[in-house]
Each structure stands twice: as structure tokens, then as C-alpha cells.
Amino acid sequence: MVIQTDQAPDARQLAIITAQLGRAPRGIEAVAAVDGEGTPLVLRMAPIVDGKPFPTLYWLCSEHLKIEISRIEAQGVIKRLEARLQQDADFLAAYHASHRDYVATRWRCMSASQHRDIERLGYEDVLRERGIGGIANWDQVRCLHTQYAHHLCGHNVIGQWLDAEFQVANCLP
Numbered sequence: 001m002v003i004q005t006d007q008a009p010d011a012r013q014l015a016i017i018t019a020q021l022g023r024a025p026r027g028i029e030a031v032a033a034v035d036g037e038g039t040p041l042v043l044r045m046a047p048i049v050d051g052k053p054f055p056t057l058y059w060l061c062s063e064h065l066k067i068e069i070s071r072i073e074a075q076g077v078i079k080r081l082e083a084r085l086q087q088d089a090d091f092l093a094a095y096h097a098s099h100r101d102y103v104a105t106r107w108r109c110m111s112a113s114q115h116r117d118i119e120r121l122g123y124e125d126v127l128r129e130r131g132i133g134g135i136a137n138w139d140q141v142r143c144l145h146t147q148y149a150h151h152l153c154g155h156n157v158i159g160q161w162l163d164a165e166f167q168v169a170n171c172l173p
Contacts, residue, residue: 001036002152002169006044013040020061027054029109033152035172041065042149047110053123055134057106058149068171069144072162081141081158092139094157098147099131099138101155132156 009017009031017025017040027049033042043059060066085092106127110118118124131138133146141147141158148168151159162168 003034005034006030006032016040017061020063032058042152047114047127048117053126056146058153060145060149064171068168069148072166073144078141085139096138098156102132102150105154
């Protein structure tokens with residue numbers, strides 16, 4: 001079971017995230033999705049980390065999901081998806097809508113202070129034009145992990161397809 005949340009991680013969750021990442025986390029603004037036991041699945045990241053744009057709004061941190069999606073990626077699914085994007089105008093339009101949702105959500109989640117910092121640092125265009133996972137070409141798929149993280153927290157047609165084709169969500173304990 002996936003539960004959307006948008007809350008700062010508690011001490012237990014921070015310990016889990018540290019174990020999941022294998023290092024102390026940086027740039028986490030919130031836990032965006034958890035399983036039924038409150039274990040973090042997706043993190044919502046700050047737009048600027050260490051003075052640079054962070055390309056990923058949603059970071060998939062669940063070991064179960066990362067392993068499952070890596071297995072799917074190894075089957076060449078990204079090439080299949082990109083071929084479908086070239087051949088299926090409706091799928092491409094839905095994918096572009098997913099990118100627009102991602103960018104809009106990133107801007108909605110930013111504080112006024114973050115907006116000012118982004119303008120001051122000259123990163124406004126980058127954060128308005130880069131889509132899911134920081135990708136510039138919205139007709140390509142860079143990483144299924146970022147697509148699926150967005151799917152669990154927003155509207156993502158690739159993530160929906162992954163669930164329909166591979167039942168990814170079923171890998172959660």
C-alpha cells in the first residue's frame with residue numbers, strides 16, 4: 001500500500017533513509033510517499049542543494065522499488081518506451097503532460113525564499129524547462145526510477161504503464 005504524504009521525516013524515517021541511501025541524506029524537504037508501515041518510498045527534494053539545481057523533485061528511496069525497477073530497466077524497457085513515444089501521439093501527449101505536472105509541482109512546493117534564491121542564482125530557466133529527473137528532451141526517458149517516484153506522488157503516464165505492465169507496486173512488502 002502506498003500512502004502519499006508531504007511531511008518532514010521523523011527520526012525513525014531519517015534512520016531508514018540513511019540506511020536506504022547508504023549515507024546521510026542531503027536536500028530532503030519531505031517524505032512524499034510511504035508504505036503502510038510509514039517506511040519512506042519517495043522523498044521530495046529541495047530545488048537547490050549545495051548551491052546547485054537538484055534535478056530530481058522526487059527521489060525513489062525504497063530498496064524494494066529500486067531493485068524491481070532496475071530489473072525492468074535491464075530488460076531494455078526504456079528503448080521500448082521511447083519507440084512508443086515516437087509512434088503513439090496520445091502517449092507522447094500524456095508524457096508531456098506528466099513533465100508539465102512535475103515542473104508545476106516543483107514550483108508549487110518552493111517557498112518564496114527558494115524562488116528568490118533560484119532567480120538570484122540564475123536557475124529559473126533550468127528548473128522551468130527540465131522535466132522529470134532533470135531531463136531536457138521531453139521526448140526521451142532517462143530513468144524509470146524518477147518516473148516511478150513521480151507516479152507515486154503525482155501524475156505520470158510512464159509509472160502508470162509500469163504498474164499495468166509489470167505490477168511494480170506488488171513488490172512492496
